[in-house]
Amino acid sequence: SPSPTLRPVQSMSFKYHWEDFTPGWNYESPGRTLSREEIVSFAREHDPQRYHTDESAAAASPFGGLIASGWHTATFAMRQMCDGYLNASSCIGSPGIDELKFLRPVRPDDTLRYRATVLESRPSASKPDRGTVKWQWEVLNQADEIVLSMTGVQFFLRRPV
Secondary structure, eight states: OOOOOOOOOOOOOOSBOGGGOOTTOEEEOOOEEOOHHHHHHHHHHHOOOHHHHOHHHHHTSTTSSOOOOHHHHHHHHHHHHHHHTGGGBOEEEEEEEEEEEEOSOOOTTOEEEEEEEEEEEEEOSSOTTEEEEEEEEEEEOTTSOEEEEEEEEEEEEOOOO
């Protein structure tokens, strides 16, 4: 079968373009509390390990109680990213995550915030209509402890001239 081809980028109006994401640019989301029901529901569907789905088994685990899946925390970050700025941007994809760390357990009724910080930004050497942004993405709990940390890259179109 033939390999898929990418379509040309269509012109759209965006609030944010590559030029807006300079080193040090920062975004922080409002807090959102995760309920026990959300944690268990996500885990039953996507990561059904005992300390995510069963309170009794979780109590006997090294965590001493129910915790959210790290993947749940990562999807929380993705949603906050989209709602905060990504869906209003000229983002045209990402080659992936360079580093992902689950640093602390997230428990029922924890209130999480998402924080994004631009580490580097450079124009594309081969495609003058776009640039690359390297990010530090973090999720913090109500005690301002970082529970998840990621670094990664995204591609953005440049502002039309």
